[in-house]
Amino acid sequence: MHDExxxxxxxxxxxxxxxxxxxxxxxxxxxxxxxxxxxxxxxFERGFFTSLFAMQLLHYVESTFDVEVPDxxxxxxxxxxxxxxxxxxxxxxxxxGE
Amino acid sequence: xxxVKCVVWDLDDTLWHGTLSAGDDLVLREGVVDLVKTLDAxxxxxxxxxxxxxxxxxxxxxxxxxxxxxxxxxxxxNSKSSSVAAIRQKLNIGIDTIMFVDDQPFERDEVAxxxxxxxxxxxxELATLLTMPRxxxxxxxxxxxxxxxxxxxxxxxxxxxxxxxGAADEFLGSLGMIFHIxxxxxxxxxxxxxxxxxxxxxxSTGIQYSxxxxxxxxxxxxxxxxxxxxxxxxxxxxxxxxxxVEKQDDRWTINLLxxxxxxxxxxxxxVLLSFLLKQAAENGKRLFARFRRTDxxxxxxxxxxxxxxxxxxxxxxxxxxxxxxxxRQEYPEYIKVEIDA
Numbered sequence: 184m185h186d187e188x189x190x191x192x193x194x195x196x197x198x199x200x201x202x203x204x205x206x207x208x209x210x211x212x213x214x215x216x217x218x219x220x221x222x223x224x225x226x227f228e229r230g231f232f233t234s235l236f237a238m239q240l241l242h243y244v245e246s247t248f249d250v251e252v253p254d255x256x257x258x259x260x261x262x263x264x265x266x267x268x269x270x271x272x273x274x275x276x277x278x279x280g281e
Numbered sequence: 282x283x284x285v286k287c288v289v290w291d292l293d294d295t296l297w298h299g300t301l302s303a304g305d306d307l308v309l310r311e312g313v314v315d316l317v318k319t320l321d322a323x324x325x326x327x328x329x330x331x332x333x334x335x336x337x338x339x340x341x342x343x344x345x346x347x348x349x350x351x352x353x354x355x356x357x358x359n360s361k362s363s364s365v366a367a368i369r370q371k372l373n374i375g376i377d378t379i380m381f382v383d384d385q386p387f388e389r390d391e392v393a394x395x396x397x398x399x400x401x402x403x404x405x406e407l408a409t410l411l412t413m414p415r416x417x418x419x420x421x422x423x424x425x426x427x428x429x430x431x432x433x434x435x436x437x438x439x440x441x442x443x444x445x446x447g448a449a450d451e452f453l454g455s456l457g458m459i460f461h462i463x464x465x466x467x468x469x470x471x472x473x474x475x476x477x478x479x480x481x482x483x484x485s486t487g488i489q490y491s492x493x494x495x496x497x498x499x500x501x502x503x504x505x506x507x508x509x510x511x512x513x514x515x516x517x518x519x520x521x522x523x524x525x526v527e528k529q530d531d532r533w534t535i536n537l538l539x540x541x542x543x544x545x546x547x548x549x550x551x552v553l554l555s556f557l558l559k560q561a562a563e564n565g566k567r568l569f570a571r572f573r574r575t576d577x578x579x580x581x582x583x584x585x586x587x588x589x590x591x592x593x594x595x596x597x598x599x600x601x602x603x604x605x606x607x608x609r610q611e612y613p614e615y616i617k618v619e620i621d622a
Contacts, residue, residue: 213451233548233613234483234584241583254574257586259608 196276200248200269207243208265212236222266227259237262244268250275284478285400285415286374288320289365290351291383292331292338295404301333301341309345310407317350319411323418324425326372326432329354330364330381330392352432361388362395372432373542375481375577380415382407420492422472424519434515435543453548454615456513460552463621465506465523470495472520473508476539483522483540483550485581486573490525490537503528509553511544518544522553533561535570538581550584552618555610558588562606574598 201222208226209215215226240262245252250272261271290296296313299305320327328351331338335356342348353371355364361383369376377398383389384404393401402410410416418425438456465473470492477489490498498504505526511518521541527534535557540550561568570590574582575598588610590602612618 227608227610234550234580234587235548237583237587238580254579254582254586255592257583258591259587259589262587 197269197273200272201265203247204244204268204272205265207240207247211239220265222269223264225263226265227263240268244272248272248276250279282415283375283377284418285325285380285413286378286479287326287328287352287368287372287380288410288416289328289330289368289379289381291361291381291385291388291404292329292333292342292356294384295382295407296329296347297345301338307341310404313407314345314347316407316410317347320416321350321429322421322426323416324421324428325416325418326352326374326429328352328368328372329356330361330368330383331356332358332361349433350429352429352436360391360395362392365392365396365399382410418475420471420475422475424472425475427519431516431518431543434518438513438515453613456515456547456615458511458513458547458549458616459619460549460612460616461510461512461619461621462507462553462556463509465495465499465508467496467499469508469520470499473506473523476520476523476541477537480539480541481575481577482542483544483581483584484575484578485535485538485585486571487575487578488537488573498525507553507556511547511549518547522549524553524557526557528566531566533557533564533566533568535568538570548613549616550580551588551610552612552616554584554588555612556618556620558604558606558609561604562609568604568606569593570602570604572600572602574600 205220205222209220241252244250252275256271256275261267293300295310297307297309299307301307317327333356338356339348339354342351353368355367357364361381365379365381369379376396380400380402381389381392382402382404389401389403392399400415473495474490474492481487495506499506505528507524507526508520509522511521518541521544523537523539524535525537527536538554540553544550558568570585572582572585585602588604589608590604592600593603594601
């Protein structure tokens with residue numbers, strides 16, 4: 184019973200991260216402005232992703248969620264969708280002991 | 282020894298004798314106009330950190346015909362260390378490439394305390410400035426002699442960007458950027474040498490190459506040496522990037538990839554890499570890249586790793602990446618890419 188409640192709480196948190204990230208992408212990338220953006224959509228295929236935007240996204244993630252993204256987390260897989268970004272944040276939060 | 286990229290001037294009793302706000306009769310320090318113009322011609326940027334009324338001081342600089350030589354002048358009543366920090370940020374250069382000139386020991390100490398990497402110079406020593414090694418580049422390239430003008434064009438772009446209502450990538454689309462990639466020629470080599478010395482953020486290894494080394498690599502059949510130039514409706518950014526590819530049988534290795542820090546905000550960092558990916562795929566080669574992590578090149582790491590380069594081996598801070606060429610990134614729509622292979 185207790186375990187299940189914890190898992191649900193974690194899901195809620197990840198969903199919060201995802202909503203926050205989705206809003207950020209919509210606001211900052213024209214390609215996502217007036218279209219559906221599902222959490223599983225590959226954002227690299229949907230809009231052109233420059234290293235400049237990647238840096239901005241990285242700063243946004245680090246400052247908004249108060250995490251530090253280590254070098255080996257910076258890979259296409261972790262940045263390819265809203266869902267994966269949110270999962271990465273959750274993972275970093277967990278390993279930093281929160 | 283790190284070359285100085287920007288000299289920051291005090292005004293009262295440094296650039297001129299007398300105090301503007303006290304209503305003194307101001308007389309330019311002897312030889313100072315020549316000094317300013319010579320530094321400018323050497324490709325060294327200049328700015329001002331002065332405690333004065335902004336409009337009065339700018340009017341005076343204008344009268345003296347010197348206003349245009351100073352980028353982002355900081356004339357206010359804040360500490361000089363904060364003015365130096367503001368200039369560093371606007372120019373997007375390393376704090377250790379700034380030199381600060383002031384007649385007052387207090388101001389020099391205040392700047393040095395906040396920014397120990399900034400070299401401070403007493404105005405009494407101005408006569409020695411032009412012989413300082415950090416202010417004496419071996420060669421002045423065409424890009425260097427136009428450097429201030431290119432920063433002024435940047436200033437115009439930033440102002441236009443502030444006025445622009447819309448997403449950042451829409452603004453980039455309005456610039457009409459053309460990115461030109463070609464094989465390096467003899468007259469590019471001085472500039473490439475300079476790029477390896479001056480570029481820190483978007484630099485894959487930080488290894489410097491001399492003119493002679495670059496000349497050898499340019500002629501080597503086992504290497505491709507690429508250079509790129511960026512222009513937009515405000516003018517040319519000059520030669521702003523390079524790539525050195527070592528070709529060994531079926532393996533191509535990008536030994537160096539770099540982009541000038543002036544282009545960081547233009548979203549062009551990935552274009553040259555996309556070009557190399559296409560080239561390798563078309564020629565049926567495996568593509569590797571060398572990367573040396575420094576405390577300043579995180580953006581280059583991001584550029585490589587999000588372009589799907591994966592670490593295959595590493596020793597200390599030296600990494601070898603490989604890209605399996607499965608994911609190919611198209612050029613951004615807002616840039617026209619011209620290739621002269």
